[in-house]
Amino acid sequence: MTSPTLSIRNLTVDIPTRHGILRPVDNVSYDIAPGEILGVVGESGAGKSMAGNAVIGLLSPPAHIAKGEIHVNGQRIDHLKGEDMRRLRGKHIGMVFQDPLTSLNPLLRIGDQLTETILAHLDVSRSQAEERAVQALDEVGIPGAAERINSYPHEFSGGMRQRVVIALALCAEPSLIIADEPTTALDVSVQAQIIALLKDLCRQKGTAVMLITHDMGVVAEAADRVAVMYAGKLVELGPVRDVLTTPRHPYTDGLMGSTPLASRGKDRLHQIPGAMPRLDALPKGCAFHPRCPLTQNRCKTDPKPTLADGAGAACWFPLTPGAEVA
Amino acid sequence: MALVSIKNLTRIFDVSKPWLNRVIERRKKAYLTAVSDVSFEIEETKVYSLVGESGSGKSTIGKMLVGLLPPSDGSVEIRGVDLARETDAAAVDAVRADIQMIFQDPFASLNPRWRVRDIIAEPVAARGGETAGLAEKLLEQVGLSARDAGKFPHEFSGGQRQRICIARALASEPKLIVCDEPTSALDVSVQAQVLNLMSDLKDDLGLTYLFISHDLTVVQHISDRVGVLYLGRLVEEAPPDELFDNPKHPYTQMLLAAAPQLGSFGRDVSPPKGEIPDPIHPPTGCAYHPRCPLAQEQCSAERPRMRVLRGAKVACHFAQ
Numbered sequence: 019m020t021s022p023t024l025s026i027r028n029l030t031v032d033i034p035t036r037h038g039i040l041r042p043v044d045n046v047s048y049d050i051a052p053g054e055i056l057g058v059v060g061e062s063g064a065g066k067s068m069a070g071n072a073v074i075g076l077l078s079p080p081a082h083i084a085k086g087e088i089h090v091n092g093q094r095i096d097h098l099k100g101e102d103m104r105r106l107r108g109k110h111i112g113m114v115f116q117d118p119l120t121s122l123n124p125l126l127r128i129g130d131q132l133t134e135t136i137l138a139h140l141d142v143s144r145s146q147a148e149e150r151a152v153q154a155l156d157e158v159g160i161p162g163a164a165e166r167i168n169s170y171p172h173e174f175s176g177g178m179r180q181r182v183v184i185a186l187a188l189c190a191e192p193s194l195i196i197a198d199e200p201t202t203a204l205d206v207s208v209q210a211q212i213i214a215l216l217k218d219l220c221r222q223k224g225t226a227v228m229l230i231t232h233d234m235g236v237v238a239e240a241a242d243r244v245a246v247m248y249a250g251k252l253v254e255l256g257p258v259r260d261v262l263t264t265p266r267h268p269y270t271d272g273l274m275g276s277t278p279l280a281s282r283g284k285d286r287l288h289q290i291p292g293a294m295p296r297l298d299a300l301p302k303g304c305a306f307h308p309r310c311p312l313t314q315n316r317c318k319t320d321p322k323p324t325l326a327d328g329a330g331a332a333c334w335f336p337l338t339p340g341a342e343v344a
Numbered sequence: 345m346a347l348v349s350i351k352n353l354t355r356i357f358d359v360s361k362p363w364l365n366r367v368i369e370r371r372k373k374a375y376l377t378a379v380s381d382v383s384f385e386i387e388e389t390k391v392y393s394l395v396g397e398s399g400s401g402k403s404t405i406g407k408m409l410v411g412l413l414p415p416s417d418g419s420v421e422i423r424g425v426d427l428a429r430e431t432d433a434a435a436v437d438a439v440r441a442d443i444q445m446i447f448q449d450p451f452a453s454l455n456p457r458w459r460v461r462d463i464i465a466e467p468v469a470a471r472g473g474e475t476a477g478l479a480e481k482l483l484e485q486v487g488l489s490a491r492d493a494g495k496f497p498h499e500f501s502g503g504q505r506q507r508i509c510i511a512r513a514l515a516s517e518p519k520l521i522v523c524d525e526p527t528s529a530l531d532v533s534v535q536a537q538v539l540n541l542m543s544d545l546k547d548d549l550g551l552t553y554l555f556i557s558h559d560l561t562v563v564q565h566i567s568d569r570v571g572v573l574y575l576g577r578l579v580e581e582a583p584p585d586e587l588f589d590n591p592k593h594p595y596t597q598m599l600l601a602a603a604p605q606l607g608s609f610g611r612d613v614s615p616p617k618g619e620i621p622d623p624i625h626p627p628t629g630c631a632y633h634p635r636c637p638l639a640q641e642q643c644s645a646e647r648p649r650m651r652v653l654r655g656a657k658v659a660c661h662f663a664q
Contacts, residue, residue: 293504
């Protein structure tokens with residue numbers, strides 16, 4: 019196997035507060051290979067965005083990486099600071115945020131924003147950078163790229179704006195893209211366009227993509243592998259088909275069961291009782307045990323189980339594959 | 345008789361610039377047709393869903409139904425009473441008491457300075473009704489605890505707040521509840537809890553819902569009848585099984601094909617072309633014709649009427 023583009027080992031993020039230390043990301047490890055799309059799913063508060071922000075160095079203090087290592091293309095990046103991090107970010111890692119309106123500067127033409135990024139990260143002349151900017155817009159499917167380069171962000175529709183943001187993330191040819199809920203603010207038909215675009219780019223350029231989303235449908239269609247997070251911990255990791263059709267962690271199973279599906283008809287949806295615990299009141303043992311149908315004594319006392327070999331489910335009593343699911 | 349009967353409903357917003365700009369820049373007045381000639385009926389104790397992308401006018405219809413916006417043309421009749429035109433105040437009042445609404449954002453739709461007890465009792469208190477013990481009873485009905493009545497909204501999670509919104513909507517014992525994207529702001533597992541609660545309440549209390557959503561899977565799960573909106577026009581209307589198994593309008597087909605599906609791993613969708621057109625200058629004839637694979641000359645000239653086609657109603661010249 020080729021060496022992974024992104025490798026996260028035992029990543030732990032801490033937020034010190036007056037009432038103690040909160041741990042939104044706890045001992046998370048995963049790899050993303052070149053050209054691979056890893057879907058990171060979980061409900062709000064699961065720590066999926068926080069893990070993405072930790073990789074690109076956007077944790078806002080007092081949140082900080084307390085433990086663990088992050089490697090991009092074999093280079094360790096978690097301890098980089100200031101200028102070093104800035105140079106790396108953008109060149110090696112591109113970021114696509116949920117809201118395309120707030121991730122562009124409304125006062126600058128998109129061409130200027132693109133060339134600025136290219137000049138900062140690539141060793142090219144201004145005219146080459148401008149050429150590259152038009153090319154980047156063309157690649158993400160914006161019609162009439164040469165003219166549109168002089169438009170302001172407000173002159174684009176939501177879907178087109180998200181394309182511009184993707185172009186911006188791609189223009190320095192990063193080897194890793196972190197897409198944090200890239201289609202959540204978009205309509206279904208536009209969402210399909212953006213997902214197809216991400217998949218295409220990933221295939222053609224061999225870019226690794228971390229796709230953070232809460233939409234299981236999007237993950238099923240776009241991702242190669244999926245990581246399921248709950249209360250800051252990685253609870254299940256594996257190829258997307260295996261995890262979604264034969265989930266082994268009871269939380270994944272519950273999540274799949276609560277998604278309305280045509281094949282299930284109009285029966286009651288399966289519901290997971292309760293809600294995600296607050297970070298300052300995490301249950302002892304496995305964080306999912308108060309909501310889990312399979313809880314036994316061991317789950318309440320023993321520290322959380324971890325994933326073996328970076329795959330499978332972090333559960334004392336995982337469901338056996340082949341058990342009834344969807 | 346249908347509980348709600350909507351006929352040729354149209355809503356036009358004036359989106360012109362201020363008059364001084366118009367004079368200096370020689371601009372004409374601009375109008376946005378948010379809802380255009382929409383007709384449908386909602387049967388008692390049924391769930392009617394409106395689906396569509398942003399800008400399709402689904403929320404505007406919901407607002408006109410509850411009387412938050414007056415229609416520009418056409419009518420909304422609830423039990424034969426047209427809220428916008430009825431002159432008998434008592435009749436309007438009687439109908440109004442039967443309608444409630446649940447909004448999308450459970451954070452913005454609860455007053456942060458009020459206790460939950462007061463929030464829930466408000467629809468009854470505003471009419472001078474008896475409110476003692478009401479909030480506690482309703483809280484238990486929606487799966488919260490009676491002790492929660494003394495708390496403030498910020499002490500609850502998103503799903504719990506949406507339950508409070510539902511309790512408030514139930515307080516005046518309405519017949520019809522307009523639900524505008526009630527689960528869009530919630531996580532999947534919480535969404536399942538709220539959807540189950542809503543269908544239980546419907547069965548227990550004989551409620552009728554107008555369910556507004558952009559999420560096709562949720563609509564398919566909960567509805568008895570579905571209307572698909574595009575650019576303020578109703579393009580297809582059918583029972584959910586018919587609509588999802590056998591969509592007839594090219595727009596509905598595109599929408600269903602584009603929606604991500606759980607079972608289709610690594611599926612390569614050929615993404616839909618184009619975007620929703622500018623509603624201030626909508627295309628002539630059928631609004632979908634610039635993106636439609638079936639479009640012919642007739643489509644750009646003549647707006648298709650609703651016609652009945654194998655268990656569904658479709659507004660398309662060429663749908664088979």
